[in-house]
Amino acid sequence: MKTCLVVDDSRVIRKVARKIVEDMGFACEEAGDGQAALTQCRKTMPDAILLDWNMPVMNGIDFLTALRAEENGKKPVVVFCTTENDMAHITQALRAGADEYVMKPFDGEIIESKFAEAGLV
Amino acid sequence: MxxxxxxxxxxxxxxxxxxxxxxxxxxxxxxxxxxxxxxxxxxxxxxxxxxxxxxxxxxxxxxxxxxxxTHETFFFRDKTPFDLFSEVIAPALKPSRAGRAMKIWCAAASSGQEPYSLAMLIDEMSGLRADILATDLSGKVLEKARAGLYTQFEVQRGLSIQRLVKHFDQAGENWQIKPELRAKVRFEVGNLLDDFSRYGRQDVIFCRNVLIYFSVEEKAKILARLAGMLADDGYLVLGAAETVVGLTDALKPAPGQRGLYVKADSGASAPVVFRSATAAA
Structure with a gap:
């Protein structure tokens, strides 16, 4: 079974996202910030990461940069999922190694479409 | 909420x-x-x-x-027709269309996602030029199509983030197709029940998810007229739930390619029919 790590500081968003990725057949793990996500990735590298941008402790873009520098850190498909909805943020994310980008608000169809674009389903 | x-x-x-x-x-x-x-x-x-x-x-x-x-449509809707375009149609037609633009007609273009998706694909292929005509019954949806202005919701289904960055500009809360891509598609109001021969010979016709709204007789007439406009080696793309079978003899399914049709009398791939020589007794 493929695994997906949902990284968001909002418990509500994590719950909604978990339901969507589990319905798509992923086993789901959660993290509340970038540092917790990095710790989780060092234990087990997931296949996919759904990543918020603005979080306490370590934000999404710093997490992504750190992740890509890790051993095996190129493996996960990283899909940003954020309210940062402008071209400057999108290009910054792509340069840092993001594979896809979801602009909030999102729904199941958008996540599924973006996971398909990224070759996950 | x-x-x-x-x-x-x-x-x-x-x-x-x-x-x-x-x-x-x-x-x-x-x-x-x-x-x-x-x-x-x-x-x-x-x-x-x-x-x-x-x-x-x-x-x-x-x-x-x-x-x-507003009729539901999105970029690269159903995916398969666009894969067929990149993998079957374009490679087959490209050699004989070198030096001129391939003529493509989207016959139920709605708010423009289909013709713009094709324009993006062609932009990504080297050595292919196309003249894309997009028609729809509704002048109102064509206004939107011409403006190339889509909501954040619309640009997130079917469209990769790389294509969004490459082909769109941000316009407030919305996203707009860049002028150079918009310039590649011509929009015109058109009804499939009217005479459309003025559009001229087409290399590729996309006519998806619209025949379902017509009666069997109308479907047959429209298909016969579409066949009449198609280049001898051209392709017709229909929706997944649509077919020419039982409606016209002028077209036949392209072997092994779901949703893709060619002229019945088109060259090499036509089935060989052996006629009995005993008819004229």
Missing amino acids: LPEAKYRFLSEDVKRRSGLVLGPEKGYLVESRLAPLARTEGLASVEAVIDLMMRGDKRLCEAAAEALA
Whole structure:
């Protein structure tokens, strides 16, 4: 079974996202910030990461940069999922190694479409 | 989130006016389709639109129904037809179309996602030029198509982020197809029941998910006329639930390619028919 790590500081968003990725057949793990996500990735590298941008402790873009520098850190498909909805943020994310980008608000169809674009389903 | 009573009023009113069913899970659709209406009406929110509707503003009720009924279409819808274009149609036609633009007609273009998706694919291929004509019955949806302006919701289904960055500019809350890509598609109001021979010979015709709205007789007539416009080695692409079989002898399915049709008398791939020589006794 493929695994997906949902990284968001909002418990509500994590719950909604978990339901969507589990319905798509992923086993789901959660993290509340970038540092917790990095710790989780060092234990087990997931296949996919759904990543918020603005979080306490370590934000999404710093997490992504750190992740890509890790051993095996190129493996996960990283899909940003954020309210940062402008071209400057999108290009910054792509340069840092993001594979896809979801602009909030999102729904199941958008996540599924973006996971398909990224070759996950 | 809209209060339940207001959502219920909206869905009942819309259903009565256009037949569209808005289930409780369509909150995002309502928000994304009615937010532009709220803005053009100078109202603070979608909820304010519904408040006025509940107070009997008939004009606003109709505007809301129309905004919500907009035919569902998205970029690279169904994916397969676009894979067929890249992997079958373009490679087959490219050698003989060198030095001139390939002629493509999208015969039910709606708000433009289909012709723009094709324009993106062609832009990504080297050595291929195309003249894309996009027609639709509704002048209103073609206005939107021509502007190439799409909501955040619309650009997130079927479209990769790389294509969004490459082919769109941000326009406030919306996203607009870049002028150079918009310039590659010509939009015209057109009815499939009218004479459309003025569009001239086409190398590729996309006519998806529209024949289902016509009677069998009309379907047969339209298909025969489409076949008449198709280049001898051209391709017709229909929707997944549509076919030419039993409707016209002028077209046949392309072997092994679902949704793809060629002229019945087109060269090499035609089945060999052995005729009996004993008929003229």
